[in-house]
Amino acid sequence: MDSATPDPLALDVRRIAAISLDLDDTLWPIWPTIERAERALHAWLSREAPKTAALLLTPGMLSELREATAKERSDLAHDLSALRRESIRTALRRGGEDPALADPAFEIFFAERQRVTLYDDVLPALKWLSERYPLVAISNGNADVHLTGVGRWFRAAFNARAFGSGKPHAPIFRAAAASVGLLPKDVLHxxxxxALDVVGALDAGMQAAWLVRDERPWEHGARPQLIVPNLHALCVALDTA
Incomplete structure (x- = not known):
């Protein structure tokens, strides 16, 4: 997949007056970031709550706590920060230590979670895109565009926690378009x-580009207007269409 792949629906570049972008696994790989943040959290717990730190070394314990918290606190499904904080609180309780430590522990995790390593194509592409279109970030995660160092390229940023719901539901896409004075039909996501990005954006009335950095088949009904392997290919497609 070395170049942009147009769908028969065909990307209508003339309609595009703004671009919305996902963050995790679009601008940077998320799992190396999360793993580094979890190591920083564990190092802090080893000093401040050693019994909890020892508990979390049990194979599968961290994922078990996350899953249990997500099930118990389904009201927080759109708020990954709150879910993470509550899973830390549960771990502290199980370890017999002060659950109030969950708040400073989460701050350690959150600060490290913002230290992302951008894909090589991202900064040149954001510069090129932002010179031609207003850019809006839409994320279900808890990355902060300003703390991650990409905020200067974006006119606005939406995340599920602050907005109250996330992708694939239409309201967050519509709000992103409205933030730059547009209707969804005028925006390429x-x-x-x-499912979350492409099908969600299409259902909200946007055009959609699927950025797939590995080889994966398309397994949904409605298809994106464009498939690209990276943001450089997106820029090429927009420049030559």
Missing amino acids: VGDDA
């Missing part, structure tokens, strides 16, 4: 998640 770009993201890596086929």
Whole structure:
């Protein structure tokens, strides 16, 4: 997949007056970031709550706590920060230590979570795109565009926690378009998640580009107007269409 792949629906570049972008796994790989943040959290717990730190070394314990918290606190499904904080609180309780430590522990995790390593194509592409279109970030995660160092390229940023709901539901896409004075039909959304980004954006009335940095088949009904392997290919497609 070395170049942009147009769908028979065909990307209508003339309609595009703004671009919305997903963050995690679109601008940077998320799992190396999360793993580094979890290591920083564990190092802090080893000093401040050693019994909890020892508990979390049990294979599968961290994922078990996350899953249990997500099930118990389904009201927080759109708020990954709150879910993470509550899973830390549960771990502290199980370890017999002060659950109030969950708040400073989460701050350690959150600060490290913002230290992302951008894909090589991202900064040149954001510069090129932002010179031609207003850019809006739309994320279900808890990255902050300003703390991650990409905020200067974006006119606005939406995340599920602050907005109250996330992708694939239409309201967050509509709000992103409205933030730059547009209707969804005037916006191209770009993201890596086929269901959350592409199908969600299409259902909201946007055009969609699927950014897929690995080889994965398309497994949904409605198709994106464009498939690209990276943001450089997106820029090429927009420049030559």
